[in-house]
Amino acid sequence: MSNKQKYIDSAQKNIKKKLFSRAIKDYQKVVEVDPRDIRSRQRLAELFVKTNQTGEAFEQYEAVAKYFASNGFYLKAIAIYKQMQRLDPSQINIFSRLAELNEKQGLVGNALAELRHLVGYYEKNNMVADAIKTLEKMRDLDSGSINVQVKLAEVYANNERVADGLAEFKDILKQLEGKQDFDKILRLYRIFLPLFPQNIDLQKGLALTLIQVGDSSKGITLLQQLLRNHTCDAEILPILGTTYQDLEDYKNARLTYLHLLKLDSRDLDARESLVQCYLKEKNYPKALAELEDWKEAFLKINRLERLQEFYESLQSMLPGNQQVLQTLDSIYEMTGDGGKRLDMVSGTVTHGEIGSVRANVAEETLSDSLLGDMGSGDDNLDFDVSDLIGDSVGAEIPVAEEGSELELELLDEVEPEEEDEFIELNLTNSPDAEKSNSFEEMSLDFDLDDDDISAPSRDVDADLEEAEFYLQQGLFEEAEKVCISILEQLPDSMEVKTKLEEIRSRRDVQGLQGETSTELQDLAAELLEEGFPEMDIELTDEAGRDQFESFSDSPPKKTENTSRKVFRTDVDEQIAADDMESHYNLGIAYREMGLFSDAVAEFGKAERDPARFVDCQTLKGLCCVDQGDFEKGEEAFLAALAGDDLAEGQKLSLHYELGLLYENWERPLDALDSFQYVADSELFFRDVADRLEQLRKKLGLDDDSDQQKADAKGESLVPKDRISFL
Structure with missing residues (x-):
């Protein structure tokens, strides 16, 4: 029998007799004889644990664990390190080794759990750099874990890495928006709004989310307050207008789109929404006027189908209206819908007392407007020719005898050069118009001074609509400024004075002043306060509860006695x-x-x-x-x-x-x-x-x-x- 076996037998006898000190000496001799005897080292470590010699036990366990890990026995190495972790949880390096081994074994959930404990330890001991590095590793290990990203973004923002925190937050929002998980998005805003108090995009995002979850009143309240400091924000206004439309508040929707168009008159999306509001309010003449002014612009961006819908709606509400019928005729010609065109033309002849020749001329004129070269400078030519033809269309044309005066007049009339010259004399913008035509002289015979010519009269109705828009949003100072500006030019306008009194009266009742960004944050927090439960945290590992405490419920720096919690980090x-x-x-x-x-x-x-x-x-x-x-x-x-x-x-x-x-x-x-x-x-x-x-x-x-x-x-x-x- 070899010496090694003798020592093993002796050790086993001493263990049975509970003579652990002697058994330890026996196994120490075994290890000296054969340092690669892993089982004996493990037994020796267990005996050290029984005799409360933790340091010596760690030394032997470490040797066993390293042997298993280096030879690919990751599960056995994990079990050894877990035993060491139980003996002394303060050995923080064990968490790192366990995380590494679990990752190698493919146990990502276990690896994340160990790294989570590390984050808790680093935060508890103000080791910010190590906490961030560990969280980044967790994020890379499990790229789909929103919980880890939330924590990482929060740590970034609280430690002077605001840009990185905001980038992480936006990435999380993108993922949740893709899933349409608006409840979680609202919870995210509760966490991150205090961290980015100056970010208007977050305020708008919160308002939009509130609207999407069906709490439109809260969303509108926040948007109205945002407008107080950002009255010309082209992103706030469309959201506000759409929300009013969804709530069937077409008056406020119309005012919102009018304000938006004042900022950018070429915004055809806003123009289309404005037409919708007019139709909903049954203000059909206004809707038609908007469409007639902008139909060519709609055609240029291929919105023919939308135009057709609008004009067909107007046809049912304004039967026999020639503008509607003529435009619809051209639309049907473009779409090739001969059946509808035929029905409409039949209806036109029935309702209107228009001669066939005149109808054809009108049709041809409109078709040229919609189908021809839009935006050309020859548009006025068609209308001048129509005016020249006048009521003589369809009348009998006299036949001139050769050499007669009538023949000379007709010849003069059809000469191309003469025709062009004659039309030019009738253009109102011609500098020689007053001298060439007495009618033009009469129409321009007003006593206007130079100031009136350079500064056209103010559109009071449009300005009052703007003031009304501000008033409806609770933006009293802006509404007041608009009215005062009108009164500077029109001091006797009773309509404007009445509106100004209404604005001041409502402002005094509500007692509202300009909001600061801090007050806006308070409003956002108030909007989130009701109806959205706190995020509960469930910890599945009792041993790591203390280490994870700071991770799961770390208070924000600027608040006290808060019960806010981050998302439950569920590694399972x-x-x-x-x-x-x-x-x-x-x-x-x-x-x-x-x-x-x-x-x-x-x-x-x-x-x-x-x-x-x-x-x-x-x-x-x-x-x-x-x-x-x-x-x-x-x-x-x-x-x-x-x-x-x-x-x-x-x-x-x-x-x-x-x-x-x-x-x-x-x-x-x-x-x-x-x-x-x-x-x-x-x-x-x-x-x-x-x-x-x-x-x-x-x-x-x-x-x-x-x-x-x-x-x-x-x-x-x-x-x-x-x-x-x-």
């Missing part, structure tokens, strides 16, 4: 992507190391694989029994028995384990029933016969002959002091 979300077999094997390794809680957690993950459900429940039950938690052990065994397609051997094993559990739980009758089930199927299963005999004696049941009779009849046994009715 990653479990579905992890290897179930690895979890199962890791659970076995933990159980062998005596890490029963960790083993139960791993079996709980592995049981998601249906093929391993029964085995995992059985092992969970055994771990619970080892811990003395008989109630949970019973639940696990019964859950296994309820599984589908149980083999007979599995049923017998589970009933036997239940018998042992009840026996240790001081429930002898239940234990007797469980063991009897096993014995009825297989009398020689393990030591079930001996256990039955011991239980019968303990319960004071009948003697062997009576017992045999009872067994033959299939009757259950009862204690002598119990009354049986059988």
